[in-house]
Amino acid sequence: MFYPEPIARVIEAFQKLPGVGPKTAQRLAFFVLSLPREEVVAMARAMVNARDKTRYCQSCGNFSDAETCFVCRDSRRDQSLLCVVQDPRDVLALERTREFKGLYHVLGGAISPIDGVGPDQLRIRELLARTGGGSFREVVLATNPNVEGEATALYIARILKPLGLRVTRIAHGLPVGGDLEYADEVTLSRAMEGRREF
Amino acid sequence: MRIEGLKLIHFRNYSQLELELDKNLNLFVGANGQGKTNLLEAISFLASGSSFRTHHESEFVFWGKKSCLVSGIVSKRFGKQTQQVCYESEKRRKIYKNEGVLVERRKYLGQLIPVLFTPEDLTLVKGQPQGRRRFLDEEIAKVSPVYEYELGRYQQIVKQRNFLLKKYREKIIGSQEIESWNEQLVLQAVKILTKRMAALHRISLLARLAHRKLTGSRENLDINYASLPTHQEGSHPEQIRQSLLESLEERKQEEVRWGQTLVGPHRDDILFFINGKNAKMYASQGQQRTLVLALKLAELEYVKGETGEYPVLLFDDVFSELDESRRRFLVETIEGRVQTFITGTEAERLGNFRHAGRIFTVSRGEVL
Ligand SMILES: Nc1ncnc2c1ncn2[C@@H]1O[C@H](COP(=O)(O)OP(=O)(O)OP(=O)(O)O)[C@@H](O)[C@H]1O
Ligand SMILES: [Mg+2]
Ligand SMILES: [Zn+2]
Secondary structure (H helix, E strand, O other): OOOOOHHHHHHHHHHHHOOHHHHHHHHHHHHHHHHHHHHHHHHHHHHHHHHHHHHOOOOOOEEOOOOHHHHHHHHOOOEEEEEEOHHHHHHHHHHHHOOOOOOOEEOOOOOOOOEEHHHHOOHHHHHHHHOOOOOHHHHOOOOOHHHHHHHHHHHHHHHHHHHEEEEOOOOOOOOOOOHHHHHOHHHHHHHOOOOOOO | OEEEEEEEEEEOOOOEEEEEOOOOOOEEOOOOOOOOHHHHHHHHHHHHHHOOOOHHHHEEEEOOOOOOEEEEEEEHHHHHHEEEEEEOOOOOEEEEEEOOEEEEHHHHHHOOEEEEEOHHHHHHOOOHHHHHHHHHHHHHHHHHOHHHHHHHHHHHHHHHHHHHHHHOOOOOOOHHHHHHHHHHHHHHHOOOOOOHHHHEEEEEEEHHHHHHHOOOOOOOOEEEEEOOOOOOOOOHHHHHHHHHHHHHHHHHHHHHHHHHOOHHHOOOEEEEEEOOOHHHHHHHHHHHHHHHHHHHHHHHHHHHHHHHHEEEEEEHHHHHOOOHHHHHHHHHHHHOOOOOEEEEOHHHOOOOOOOOOEEEEEOOOOOO
């Protein structure tokens, strides 16, 4: 189907969003067209504004509204403990636990040759620079448990260990509160592999 | 396990079908192109949402319809349950239910286990290694719910690594990146290898037994897992890991030249020997048929050993091609123990069974 040029461009734009196919993009585009002008302007402004105002922490790569983020600014945090994550959203998830008291380092993704992402596309050089100073006692690798996250963790471990750093990997285990019998087989078998001395 | 009843809606050439099945033997008889194989396919669809004939799910759906459904009452030692799979072609999704309640695929799999014997299986011995690997992987997946996941993970690692090797060849990256993938490749390879070798070891013992009976002790069947020489059933995982690493190191140049991962279970094979002679080279048509039959009988026992229940057995066409003595042996082995579904064009040649079971006549998507 051929749409007038301006509509076609909106559809095209929506299709760039993750998980949105041509059909959904069309629906979204027509929905936007049906909105009052002010609302459309407000929406577009909000996006541009967020894009302009959101900065990344110069130190850890987390979302930030200033030069450094709220974690890096907080002097009460354990300055000798560093947790490496893929995404700023992972920082937020870990912060919700209020358990981790150290600092973060956000990589901005995981190594995936197929997608053209190698160590140079991630903030690994920055990680080396940060840990090279000798102020960290332990680096916790909290990348995703999938193949790409694992590859990233392995790559980083290979370059950090020779520096004499203690490198750890977060455990992937059972969801708490869930009964053993309801956990799926993959989670269970992986948890079994990761068992430790008790 | 047994399927007591089967219901098909808009599956292949069946618009609507309800069947009450015999607990031992079900014969589907009819002319070509009437829908006999479609019924066996419906059973494998019911078991796993997939088919032995195609990867294109849309083919399952009755022409002009939007979805298909197969449901069955499956009884086991500990009771029975109704399970069903539905495929919606527009949303390209499958919906699995137990007793009418939505369940994840992972939890659904393994409730009904079919062992299938089709004319294509006869190419197993002389065909490509890929077919033999698939045979073994499918066997393991039937009894080990985690295997499919681990295998998928392994394949993803190989895919990523191959991509990297090509980049290295074009000098876009350094070798350090490849080395960090080696570690993961080897770790995952060890998991696959140990499972495969253990399973094949069991299957080979069972198959040898069946094969001996099928040949009146004239022939001896050996089945070997062909991998790196150091990989043997019973090898310590650490030993396997080491030899994989060494082999990766040795073949580094070659891997880069081809842009392919050349070490690991995705390159392995299964070798059959009859009286010490490699069956791939020397087995006659009849010998191949006997070998595959022995393998299928071993599968039955393997599943029984691992899960405590016999699977259901599906025979597409091949039954009538077996000679009298093999048919008799087969019937003796399975009768009364394994629920069996057999398709064929003539009822009389199927009649080796003492208990007649149920004979269904299949004609143009209807069963009488
Ligand atoms: N999606 C579909 N909708 C309607 N009919 C279909 C569909 N897919 C296949 N068929 C029909 O089903 C028939 C094939 O059925 P099937 O393969 O079960 O035959 P068969 O009885 O096993 O025959 P043979 O003895 O030759 O193996 C064909 O006539 C084909 O046109
Ligand atoms: Mg057929
Ligand atoms: Zn920060």
